[in-house]
Amino acid sequence: MRTAPVDRKRPGRRSGQSGRSGRWIDDWHPEDPVFWERTGRRIARRNLVLSVLAEHFGFSVWVMWSILVIKMGADADGGPGPAGFALTIDQQLWLVAVPSGVGAFLRLPYTFAVPVFGGRNWTVFSALLLVVPCVLMMWAVRHPELSFGALLAVAAVAGVGGGNFASSMTNISFFYPEKEKGWALGLNAAGGNLGVAVIQKLGAVVIAAGTGTALARIGLIYIPLAVVAAVGALLFMDNLSEAKADFGSTASAARRGQTWIMSFLYIGTFGSFIGYSSAFPALLKNPALFDRPDVALSYGFLGALVGSVARPLGGKLGDRIGGAKVTVAAFGVMTLGGLGAVASIGPRGGILDRPSFGLFFASFMLLFLASGIGNGSTYRMIPAIFAARGARNGGTPDAMLRARREAAGAIGICSAVGAFGGFLVPIVYAESNRAYGTIAPALWVYVGLFVVMAGVTWLCYLRRGAAGSQPALPAQPASAPAPAPAPASTSASAQTLATTTN
Numbered sequence: 108m109r110t111a112p113v114d115r116k117r118p119g120r121r122s123g124q125s126g127r128s129g130r131w132i133d134d135w136h137p138e139d140p141v142f143w144e145r146t147g148r149r150i151a152r153r154n155l156v157l158s159v160l161a162e163h164f165g166f167s168v169w170v171m172w173s174i175l176v177i178k179m180g181a182d183a184d185g186g187p188g189p190a191g192f193a194l195t196i197d198q199q200l201w202l203v204a205v206p207s208g209v210g211a212f213l214r215l216p217y218t219f220a221v222p223v224f225g226g227r228n229w230t231v232f233s234a235l236l237l238v239v240p241c242v243l244m245m246w247a248v249r250h251p252e253l254s255f256g257a258l259l260a261v262a263a264v265a266g267v268g269g270g271n272f273a274s275s276m277t278n279i280s281f282f283y284p285e286k287e288k289g290w291a292l293g294l295n296a297a298g299g300n301l302g303v304a305v306i307q308k309l310g311a312v313v314i315a316a317g318t319g320t321a322l323a324r325i326g327l328i329y330i331p332l333a334v335v336a337a338v339g340a341l342l343f344m345d346n347l348s349e350a351k352a353d354f355g356s357t358a359s360a361a362r363r364g365q366t367w368i369m370s371f372l373y374i375g376t377f378g379s380f381i382g383y384s385s386a387f388p389a390l391l392k393n394p395a396l397f398d399r400p401d402v403a404l405s406y407g408f409l410g411a412l413v414g415s416v417a418r419p420l421g422g423k424l425g426d427r428i429g430g431a432k433v434t435v436a437a438f439g440v441m442t443l444g445g446l447g448a449v450a451s452i453g454p455r456g457g458i459l460d461r462p463s464f465g466l467f468f469a470s471f472m473l474l475f476l477a478s479g480i481g482n483g484s485t486y487r488m489i490p491a492i493f494a495a496r497g498a499r500n501g502g503t504p505d506a507m508l509r510a511r512r513e514a515a516g517a518i519g520i521c522s523a524v525g526a527f528g529g530f531l532v533p534i535v536y537a538e539s540n541r542a543y544g545t546i547a548p549a550l551w552v553y554v555g556l557f558v559v560m561a562g563v564t565w566l567c568y569l570r571r572g573a574a575g576s577q578p579a580l581p582a583q584p585a586s587a588p589a590p591a592p593a594p595a596s597t598s599a600s601a602q603t604l605a606t607t608t609n
Contacts, residue, residue, distance in 0.1 A: 130227055131346045137284040151282035154226070154344050155291055158275045159298035161234045161336040165271030166302030167309075168237045168329055169210050170411075172262045173203045173385040174310035175248065175322055177392050177403050190322055191251030196393045198255055200537035202262045203385040207529030210269015214523040217270035218277050219354070225346030226278030233271050234337035240265040241326035241333070248322035269529075272299050273522060281350045300415035303384045307408035314404075359509075360516030365492050368567055369485065369517065370524035375438065375560040376481035378528010379553075383474060384411040386533040390546065396452060397464045406468075413472055414479035421483025430488035431568035437481030438561035444473035445554035455545040488568065489521060490514045 136142045137151065179202075181193035194202070220229045240261075247253055247261040276292060283291040306325075313324045360366045388407035392400045424433045446458070447470030453462035497510025532553075539549035 130344070131225065131348055133348045135281070135347050135349050137282065143284060147282075147284075150345060151279075151291070154282055155279055155295060157336070157339045157344050158226075158230065158279050159295055161230050161340060162271050162275040162295065162299040163302040163305070164234065164237060164329060164332050164336055165268040165275075166299045167268070167306035168240055168265055168333070169206055169268030169271075170203070170303050170381075170385050171240075171244065171265060171306050171310065171325055171329070172206060173388055174307050174314070174404075174407070175244070175325070176202050177311075177388050177400060177407075178314055178322060179248075180392065187251060190248065194255070196389060197537040197541045199389045199392075200386055200533040200540075202258060203389060204382075204530045204533035204537070205259055205263045206265040207269065207381055207385055207533070208527060209263050209266025211266075211523055211526030211530060213266060213270030214273040214526060215357075215519060217273040218519050218522075221274050221277045221281075222350045226274075226281070226350065227340055227344035227346045229274050230278065230340040230344055231337045233267070233274060234333050234340060236267050237271075237333040238330050240267060241330045245323040245326035269526065272296075273519075275299065278350075281347050297415060297419060300380075300418060301412070303381070303411035304408045304415060307384075307388060307411060311404035311407070356513060356516035357519055358516070360513045360520060363496075363513065363517065365496070365567075366517040366520050367524075368563065369489055369492070370521045372434065372488075372560055372564060373482075373485050373521045373525030374528040374531070375441075375556060376434070376478055376485045377522075377525045379441065379474065379478040379532065380411075380414045380482055381526065381529035382532025383471065383478065384414065385529060386536055387411075387471060389533075390536065393540070393546075396546070397462070397467065399464065402468075410471055410475040414475040414482070417476050417479030418483045421480035421485075422487050423483075424480065425484040425487030430484045430486075430491060431564055433484035434481055434488060435561050435564045435569065437477045437484060438557045438564065440477035441474055441481070442554055442557040442561070444470045444477060445550055445557060446470075447473065449547060449550045449554065452545065452547060452550075455547045457547065485521075486518070489518050492568070493517065 132150070135147070137147050139147075176194065176199035178188065178190045179192035179194045180188050180199060181195065182188045185193065187193045217229075217233070220233075224232070243261045243264055247258060253261075276295060279291055279295050309328070310325050313328065314321045387410045388403040390396060391403035391407055392398065421433060421437065447466055450458035451463045451467035451470055453459055459466075493510045493514035494507070496513075497507040500506040500510075535549045535552060536546050539546050539552075542548075
């Protein structure tokens with residue numbers, strides 16, 4: 108059994124090629140147990156730690172406007188508040204929605220950036236890029252006279268932080284062997300998701316003074332943190348030569364109906380998580396609801412925290428009892444949470460006679476919990492669906508390899524489409540509040556969508572004969588030779604997009 112010749116004295120030095128700059132590793136064989144134990148694990152762990160750091164800061168910058176807008180609203184008379192702004196609740200929701208939409212759009216190009224530029228090189232660049240939205244934000248919050256359109260343009264730049272997730276997950280997928288990939292990527296994803304909760308809690312503490320100068324302090328914190336992440340990546344991360352972009356897999360997956368069904372479901376899980384996380388503090392402060400800015404600043408982060416922690420649980424449950432079953436259950440619980448939220452707002456919701464803040468808060472915590480679990484379980488479904496397709500096509504090594512590669516492409520597409528839920532959720536709230544003076548219609552829309560999504564999941568993946576009910580692999584005759592493993596380069600190529608889901 109061979110071990111790959113990694114130069115320990117000059118780690119990552121690219122031998123015999125001068126066309127690329129940076130720390131490059133030519134030979135990387137994580138599936139080789141000897142190589143992995145002697146050299147690979149240490150290098151992979153180092154890259155994972157620094158990747159989590161950069162991705163975490165990216166998520167925080169992505170959603171920083173969700174906490175900034177709490178102090179940018181109008182006062183009780185509709186005039187400028189303490190920070191000098193007079194934004195309506197609808198405008199606040201638009202400011203948190205636009206960065207989510209931009210981040211979703213950037214996920215696919217960020218996915219392919221790692222194979223094109225190198226994981227270490229792109230991490231350095233993308234971490235430094237976080238400085239730009241922070242600087243623009245620091246300027247904008249000091250100028251209350253800015254038009255709402257100008258504020259939207261500044262907030263949109265924060266979307267670059269949302270793209271960091273895709274490139275980070277793609278990069279780490281190349282470093283780890285299959286048997287440890289789930290753990291590594293789960294840790295990477297959790298570290299990123301927690302950035303939402305951290306910015307909402309840290310930002311609340313930082314901007315407690317309530318002036319434009321206080322709002323700008325968030326940038327003063329995250330600019331040096333972004334530089335630290337970039338310098339760490341520059342000094343200690345590595346590029347892998349074997350990382351190859353597989354554009355054909357994405358094109359092939361885009362022709363499969365299952366890809367778009369799962370994209371729809373992923374809007375309901377991850378889209379709900381990031382959308383609710385962005386909108387929740389603004390909803391808590393909404394004068395038409397409970398007008399609790401104190402709770403928005405002190406406890407608004409709890410939703411994102413609950414959803415982040417619940418995500419790995421959804422994956423584990425999916426492994427144990429099936430991703431489709433867990434997803435249906437998650438949508439069922441989200442339906443209950445939505446109904447509880449409708450009831451909590453009193454007569455405008457049409458269920459209870461009086462509003463109940465406790466029920467409102469608890470209902471949203473239930474929504475966050477279920478969306479986090481559903482996020483993990485839908486992620487688990489996609490490879491199984493395409494494996495079943497490979498089995499129906501004969502189950503040969505070539506058929507299964509094609510299925511794995513299509514699954515990789517499908518996950519990349521689902522990741523990008525699903526993230527647009529982070530844009531849609533606040534916008535629906537904003538338009539509902541503008542047209543009807545209440546978010547009750549928006550909540551009813553979400554309840555209806557959750558019911559539809561649960562039905563689609565059952566119809567497509569749980570009923571007898573559905574795609575998800577097929578065995579992942581056909582039974583092998585006793586005399587049949589075991590399928591030959593795919594070459595390392597092919598495996599890496601298949602994994603390029605396989606983990607760009609949050």
